[in-house]
Amino acid sequence: MSHRTAVVNRIGLALVGLILLVAGAAALARGLGLASGLLGSRTSPVVSKAIAAYTARNSWFWPALAIVALLVTLLALRWLLHQARTGTIRYVNLEPDPGHGATHLSSRAAAAALEDDVADSVHQEGAARSERVHATLDGAPSAPHLALAVVLPDRADPTAARHGIQRAVDRLRRSLETDRLPATVQMHTTRTH
Amino acid sequence: MTSPELHPGPEPVPEPPQVDERAQRRAAARAFRPSRKVPATVTAVLLAAAGLATVIAAVAAATRGRAQQPPLTWLAPLGRARWDDPATLITAAVACLLGLLLLVLALTPGRPRLIALASEDPQTITGITRAGLRRHLATVAAGVDGVSRARVRLGRRRVEVKAATPLRDARELPGQVTQAVTTRLEELRPLRPMRVHVSVREREE
Numbered sequence A: 001m002s003h004r005t006a007v008v009n010r011i012g013l014a015l016v017g018l019i020l021l022v023a024g025a026a027a028l029a030r031g032l033g034l035a036s037g038l039l040g041s042r043t044s045p046v047v048s049k050a051i052a053a054y055t056a057r058n059s060w061f062w063p064a065l066a067i068v069a070l071l072v073t074l075l076a077l078r079w080l081l082h083q084a085r086t087g088t089i090r091y092v093n094l095e096p097d098p099g100h101g102a103t104h105l106s107s108r109a110a111a112a113a114l115e116d117d118v119a120d121s122v123h124q125e126g127a128a129r130s131e132r133v134h135a136t137l138d139g140a141p142s143a144p145h146l147a148l149a150v151v152l153p154d155r156a157d158p159t160a161a162r163h164g165i166q167r168a169v170d171r172l173r174r175s176l177e178t179d180r181l182p183a184t185v186q187m188h189t190t191r192t193h
Numbered sequence B: 001m002t003s004p005e006l007h008p009g010p011e012p013v014p015e016p017p018q019v020d021e022r023a024q025r026r027a028a029a030r031a032f033r034p035s036r037k038v039p040a041t042v043t044a045v046l047l048a049a050a051g052l053a054t055v056i057a058a059v060a061a062a063t064r065g066r067a068q069q070p071p072l073t074w075l076a077p078l079g080r081a082r083w084d085d086p087a088t089l090i091t092a093a094v095a096c097l098l099g100l101l102l103l104v105l106a107l108t109p110g111r112p113r114l115i116a117l118a119s120e121d122p123q124t125i126t127g128i129t130r131a132g133l134r135r136h137l138a139t140v141a142a143g144v145d146g147v148s149r150a151r152v153r154l155g156r157r158r159v160e161v162k163a164a165t166p167l168r169d170a171r172e173l174p175g176q177v178t179q180a181v182t183t184r185l186e187e188l189r190p191l192r193p194m195r196v197h198v199s200v201r202e203r204e205e
Helices: A005-031 A047-059 A061-082 A107-124 A158-175 B023-031 B037-060 B073-080 B088-105 B130-142 B173-188
Strands: A092-093 A104-106 A133-138 A143-153 A183-190 B114-117 B124-129 B149-154 B158-165 B195-202
Touching: A005 A061, A005 B037, A005 B088, A047 A061, A061 B037, A061 B158, A092 B023, A104 A107, A107 A143, A107 A158, A107 B073, A133 B158, A158 A183, A158 B124, A158 B173, A183 B130, B023 B114, B023 B124, B037 B088, B114 B130, B124 B130, B130 B149, B130 B158, B158 B173, B173 B195
Parallel strands: A143 A183, A183 B124, B158 B195
Antiparallel strands: A092 A104, A133 A143, B114 B124, B149 B158
């Protein structure tokens, strides 16, 4: 889950909401005659003769409207595609100094190794074996972030499971030779009896 | 923006916090805040559809007279509409309400997707799903001797346990269940403390 998607969504919703609210309120005020001095008469048609004459006189009006509407459509489609983004990275950059060349590690391989390690160490800590472990790396290749989802049986001791998870994450940090690997751990339980 | 809880309530803090709990709460609130994917998807689809309809109408209007094409009969009532028509008023009111709804969705933090738990490692944010915590605490409550079935409901800062027992004399049971659930909750250490309420019902077998 990318944090950027959340920010984009909230900005988009706020913009569309604000436009709808202001336009709706203005139309409502005019229709009810609340501000006839400012907005005009409530009995006049929505598409007035002046507007009709203006669009007929200026040949650029309809093409310009078409272009603006096209831009809005493309923006909306881009926003839509943003929802499918997970932010997952394909590799982790292990060499912090670009002068020393590049060392890339497949993030799928690192995640798979961690998944196995979590499953084992949760088991060793005395909690029942975890039902499912899923790890992904997102963020930037040089500053990855770990997202870990662990499903435990509902009878498992969650404290022991958390110790096991923490130990496995520490081991991953050590093997990547980095101190900085922020992690988000999501736990869930399932019925097992 | 969620303001971090400054007064965590009268509950005792189980262990001395090694990490700044306020910073953790803020980070967890950020990580587990809903990303509004469903309303964003719906709005984006509708916006794209409205944009496309406008493009088609504008292109039709621009090329009118130049090419043979069917007249846009469905647009005709729009040309006759007046500001005080009921249809116009209803459309405006609906737009107003929709706009208000979208603004509320955009500006309120929303219910967190997970319940944040305190963690020893400052780089790790840990959370448990609501359903996961509910199921686990129900199992803990059902593990108390004399409890035949237990159901758990989660409020914002409240855990409600409903236990059933076949025992005739169940005076001590509520205390025992409260003890068991509270102990487990203290081990899990939710960043926002939760109080436990237990009610026990005697059930005829």
